[in-house]
Amino acid sequence: MFEFRSYRxxxxxxxxxxxxxxxxxxxxxxxxxxQRLPLWLSLVVAMLVAWRYLIENHGWRTPGRMVRWAMVVAxxxxxxxxxxxxxxxxxxxxxxxxxxxxxLTEMRAFRDYVIAVFLLYFFxxxxxxxxxxxxxxxxxxIVTVATTVTLVRLRNISVLAASRSxxxxxxxxxxxxxxxxxxxxxxxxxxxxxxxxxHDAFGARTGLTDRVAPGTINRLAEDDEIAFRVxxxxxxxxxxxxxxxxxxxxxxxxxxxxxxxxxxxxxxxxRFRSHGPPLRYTVDSEATGKQWxxxxxxxxxxxAGALAGxxxxxxxxxxxxxxxxxxxASYTSYATEETLSAAVRAHALRxxxxxxxxxxxxxxxxRARPDPVEAVLGFFRDQDFQYTLTPPGLGDDPLDEFLFExxxxxxxxxxxxxxxxxxxxxxxxxxxxGYQGGRWNPAGGYLIVRRSDAHAWSEVxxxxxxxxxxxxxxxxxxxxIDWGIEALHALSAQGVVPGQLGSxxxxxxxxxxxxxxxxxxxxxxxxxxxxxxxxWVTAYGPESQERLMRRLGFAAPSWAGMAIGLxxxxxxxxxxxxxxxxxxxxxxDPAADAYSLICAKLASTxxxxxxxxxPLAFSxxxxxxxxxxxxxxxxxxxLYIRLRYGPDASPSHMSILQKLARRFRAAPA
Amino acid sequence: xxxxxxxxxxxxxxxxxxxxxxxxxxxLLLLAMLLVAVNYNxxxxxxxxxxxxxxxxxxxxxxxxNLVGLRIIPKDAxxxxxxxxxxxxxxxxxxxxxxxxxxxxxxxxCRRRMDLGPQSHEQVLLSAATTRRGYLRCPVISISSAFPxxxxxxxxxxxxxxxxxxVYPKPGPLLPWPAHFRSGGGREPHRGIDGDDFAGLRAYQSxxxxxxxHWKAAAHGQGLQTxxxxxxxxxxxxxxxxxxxxxxxxxxxxxxxxxxxxxxxxGLRYGLRMPGVELAPERGQSHLHQxxxxxxxxxxPDV
Numbered sequence: 001m002f003e004f005r006s007y008r009x010x011x012x013x014x015x016x017x018x019x020x021x022x023x024x025x026x027x028x029x030x031x032x033x034x035q036r037l038p039l040w041l042s043l044v045v046a047m048l049v050a051w052r053y054l055i056e057n058h059g060w061r062t063p064g065r066m067v068r069w070a071m072v073v074a075x076x077x078x079x080x081x082x083x084x085x086x087x088x089x090x091x092x093x094x095x096x097x098x099x100x101x102x103x104l105t106e107m108r109a110f111r112d113y114v115i116a117v118f119l120l121y122f123f124x125x126x127x128x129x130x131x132x133x134x135x136x137x138x139x140x141x142i143v144t145v146a147t148t149v150t151l152v153r154l155r156n157i158s159v160l161a162a163s164r165s166x167x168x169x170x171x172x173x174x175x176x177x178x179x180x181x182x183x184x185x186x187x188x189x190x191x192x193x194x195x196x197x198x199h200d201a202f203g204a205r206t207g208l209t210d211r212v213a214p215g216t217i218n219r220l221a222e223d224d225e226i227a228f229r230v231x232x233x234x235x236x237x238x239x240x241x242x243x244x245x246x247x248x249x250x251x252x253x254x255x256x257x258x259x260x261x262x263x264x265x266x267x268x269x270x271r272f273r274s275h276g277p278p279l280r281y282t283v284d285s286e287a288t289g290k291q292w293x294x295x296x297x298x299x300x301x302x303x304a305g306a307l308a309g310x311x312x313x314x315x316x317x318x319x320x321x322x323x324x325x326x327x328x329a330s331y332t333s334y335a336t337e338e339t340l341s342a343a344v345r346a347h348a349l350r351x352x353x354x355x356x357x358x359x360x361x362x363x364x365x366x367r368a369r370p371d372p373v374e375a376v377l378g379f380f381r382d383q384d385f386q387y388t389l390t391p392p393g394l395g396d397d398p399l400d401e402f403l404f405e406x407x408x409x410x411x412x413x414x415x416x417x418x419x420x421x422x423x424x425x426x427x428x429x430x431x432x433x434g435y436q437g438g439r440w441n442p443a444g445g446y447l448i449v450r451r452s453d454a455h456a457w458s459e460v461x462x463x464x465x466x467x468x469x470x471x472x473x474x475x476x477x478x479x480x481i482d483w484g485i486e487a488l489h490a491l492s493a494q495g496v497v498p499g500q501l502g503s504x505x506x507x508x509x510x511x512x513x514x515x516x517x518x519x520x521x522x523x524x525x526x527x528x529x530x531x532x533x534x535x536w537v538t539a540y541g542p543e544s545q546e547r548l549m550r551r552l553g554f555a556a557p558s559w560a561g562m563a564i565g566l567x568x569x570x571x572x573x574x575x576x577x578x579x580x581x582x583x584x585x586x587x588x589d590p591a592a593d594a595y596s597l598i599c600a601k602l603a604s605t606x607x608x609x610x611x612x613x614x615p616l617a618f619s620x621x622x623x624x625x626x627x628x629x630x631x632x633x634x635x636x637x638x639l640y641i642r643l644r645y646g647p648d649a650s651p652s653h654m655s656i657l658q659k660l661a662r663r664f665r666a667a668p669a
Numbered sequence: 670x671x672x673x674x675x676x677x678x679x680x681x682x683x684x685x686x687x688x689x690x691x692x693x694x695x696x697l698l699l700l701a702m703l704l705v706a707v708n709y710n711x712x713x714x715x716x717x718x719x720x721x722x723x724x725x726x727x728x729x730x731x732x733x734x735n736l737v738g739l740r741i742i743p744k745d746a747x748x749x750x751x752x753x754x755x756x757x758x759x760x761x762x763x764x765x766x767x768x769x770x771x772x773x774x775x776x777x778x779c780r781r782r783m784d785l786g787p788q789s790h791e792q793v794l795l796s797a798a799t800t801r802r803g804y805l806r807c808p809v810i811s812i813s814s815a816f817p818x819x820x821x822x823x824x825x826x827x828x829x830x831x832x833x834x835x836v837y838p839k840p841g842p843l844l845p846w847p848a849h850f851r852s853g854g855g856r857e858p859h860r861g862i863d864g865d866d867f868a869g870l871r872a873y874q875s876x877x878x879x880x881x882x883h884w885k886a887a888a889h890g891q892g893l894q895t896x897x898x899x900x901x902x903x904x905x906x907x908x909x910x911x912x913x914x915x916x917x918x919x920x921x922x923x924x925x926x927x928x929x930x931x932x933x934x935x936g937l938r939y940g941l942r943m944p945g946v947e948l949a950p951e952r953g954q955s956h957l958h959q960x961x962x963x964x965x966x967x968x969x970p971d972v
Contacts, residue, residue: 008824155816537716538713581730
């Protein structure tokens with residue numbers, strides 16, 4: 001006999017309308033990429049699309065083999081010229097774009113068209129390597145519907161009108177959604193990559209650095225990028241408690257503060273002498289490309305999966321290359337229990353070079369006071385120090401210049417000057433870098449912290465309390481702490497110098513017009529939406545998966561368990577979908593309806609049609625058992641058979657049949 | 670698959686499914702997409718890969734639905750001569766309210782595509798080559814579809830319907846009338862080309878002698894027609910096996926077949942006499958078919 005392969009329906013070459021549909025979806029898919037592709041590349045692809053259009057619709061000739069190969073070589077050279085590589089994300093996408101364009105010009109057989117559609121799908125996917133925003137997702141969905149309609153039309157152009165293929169593709173995609181959702185949630189995710197990613201895999205990032213010099217943090221003041229978001233289990237902490245600790249720096253060269261080697265920034269001792277109630281929260285961090293993680297001052301313990309860094313900071317095991325969520329607890333009021341080793345103490349007292357003459361004079365004044373911390377903070381408050389978003393640059397001896405000449409600075413100026421003064425006064429001190437503040441989003445119930453909220457403060461060692469936080473900025477510009485960096489921007493735009501007005505005046509100054517407030521509320525709503533989006537799309541990884549599994553009642557989710565869940569879930573969803581698709585529907589044939597009506601009427605008189613009895617057999621039996629009904633019934637049956645099985649059924653016959661069924665009256669025998 | 674006496678209903682158990690080569694490529698594409706998603710840890714890439722995977726799975730249901738519930742109703746084919754194509758009419762019935770498109774009726778010799786609207790039916794002719802006289806059984810048929818994407822194809826377990834086509838023998842070359850014959854009128858009938866009365870026209874059959882073709886009408890674009898002559902209405906002729914000679918039985922049957930056709934074309938009353946078969950002289954369409962049928966089915970009696 002012949003083998004199963006021969007049952008495969010042949011693939012006829014698609015016709016012109018299919019080619020045009022393919023061209024249209026190509027244009028649609030390119031909208032996802034056009035803003036990133038170099039202009040010449042977009043023009044080349046547009047030219048190729050136009051060429052195919054002319055081939056299809058105006059009888060142009062398909063390019064020969066030589067021309068096609070020449071185009072491939074030329075395009076490859078141009079891509080190499082642009083990216084200096086043929087590998088990597090950007091060059092790869094450019095090559096894919098060229099490949100699609102060239103495929104368009106040479107398509108002939110069904111198979112070519114299918115390959116072109118597959119390339120378009122892959123091209124759609126590659127857009128997600130650049131953006132995973134909800135807008136990208138929505139655009140990609142529309143584009144995918146278009147591509148899928150094309151795939152349907154490749155085979156079925158003759159029967160399916162455009163609207164029908166759209167309906168068909170939409171129906172198919174909608175039915176695929178629940179299955180996709182199960183696969184998405186349950187497919188085991190892994191941390192990290194399968195192989196080394198190209199250097200351009202994640203694009204460039206800037207943000208907080210682990211070397212702080214005057215001006216480093218100030219540069220971030222205009223950076224509106226979101227650094228992380230935080231959800232609290234209870235109410236959020238007060239603004240003046242929102243200190244997000246990232247790095248502890250205790251080495252300095254007089255200008256720059258940086259991390260020390262070994263454990264000189266503080267050991268891994270996490271004990272507390274006393275503390276208030278814990279505050280539990282979940283941080284949803286953007287990718288930083290760095291290992292350090294933020295924690296509210298003062299973290300109780302590193303979260304699961306993270307490590308304890310120097311000076312009670314938290315570090316991840318690998319650099320954070322994608323959005324990342326973690327839960328932890330902190331104490332906003334605390335006294336740490338830790339010992340300061342002689343080496344760390346010496347390190348935390350190290351100053352750069354001898355003090356100048358005027359500095360020595362100042363230090364003498366401070367030493368006369370009972371509390372050196374209060375003395376220095378009072379000095380900042382009472383002298384004409386000014387907190388500004390645009391501090392002047394500092395020369396060779398930044399500490400001296402700042403204290404005696406410029407007296408204008410951003411947080412890092414004050415914090416590093418304070419720490420240096422403390423060290424001169426014999427108090428161990430260090431610099432802490434992180435974020436301060438954040439904006440509460442009432443729409444989503446979380447705090448948004450941006451890069452502009454980056455902040456530096458100091459910590460000093462007190463024998464009775466351990467390391468405690470001292471923020472000189474809070475003294476010079478309380479608005480920065482109470483109202484956040486945004487308020488400071490607003491105030492400085494109005495020419496207000498921070499730290500000189502009462503809080504009521506500041507509040508009045510900061511009240512925005514109604515329109516602005518509405519606009520801001522709208523922005524917060526959008527941010528809430530994108531946060532939910534991020535939690536389930538960008539940041540959905542092994543941890544979130546485990547959390548979900550636990551919430552679904554699986555105590556210890558394992559790979560094996562998830563694989564079983566995945567298979568079972570997909571099978572169940574597929575069965576459900578097949579029930580909606582293949583389930584028996586009530587026949588819509590009015591003739592059959594009329595037939596069951598008349599049979600029901602006869603059954604009520606005791607004349608039941610037997611299951612095996614066809615219409616003719618039943619009619620004969622009716623003729624024998626109820627001769628009074630025989631004429632009327634056989635008339636109905638004749639018409640019924642003609643309508644259902646005959647070649648010439650007309651709507652008028654159908655209405656007669658229905659009338660006969662309705663009028664049929666059977667008196668009980 | 671078995672045919673009930675006159676039709677076949679495509680139930681779920683009869684349908685098989687496999688990916689096409691495009692379906693296999695699609696699987697490779699999904700694998701590549703998954704690798705990208707895993708490697709770049711990209712949530713939307715995961716989502717997109719799974720959307721396409723789920724779409725592939727659901728398309729299998731669509732493919733299955735496209736065939737399930739269809740009824741195949743084959744019929745006997747009209748008789749043909751050896752060498753002509755037998756055409757088996759096969760009706761495909763769609764009793765459901767959904768459109769079935771891109772359906773292929775497949776036999777080992779040909780494929781026919783059809784699209785069926787809701788509650789409609791379509792008839793296609795399944796052709797099969799004929800090589801010998803006698804009954805030709807309807808070829809093994811199956812029905813298949815790769816709707817909607819061509820990623821999967823489904824087919825019904827192939828079956829051989831109990832329908833057949835009667836294949837007449839191939840008419841032999843033109844030969845003079847049998848030397849030994851008896852006629853009622855005593856006159857040897859002509860071959861009916863000239864001298865006899867013109868009796869009308871009928872549609873040309875490929876077995877008609879070219880001399881009978883009404884070429885003038887053909888030249889006027891009226892199609893090929895064959896002139897019939899009714900001149901020798903009283904003539905009776907016996908076409909006898911013994912009048913044919915030759916070593917090969919099939920050749921001799923071919924000669925008889927030619928004589929039958931010629932006699933019919935000439936409007937003669939003719940009888941057929943073969944070992945074990947004797948048809949009394951008669952004329953007309955049904956006699957022609959009876960004679961051809963006797964020739965088609967004739968088996969030499971056991972010696």
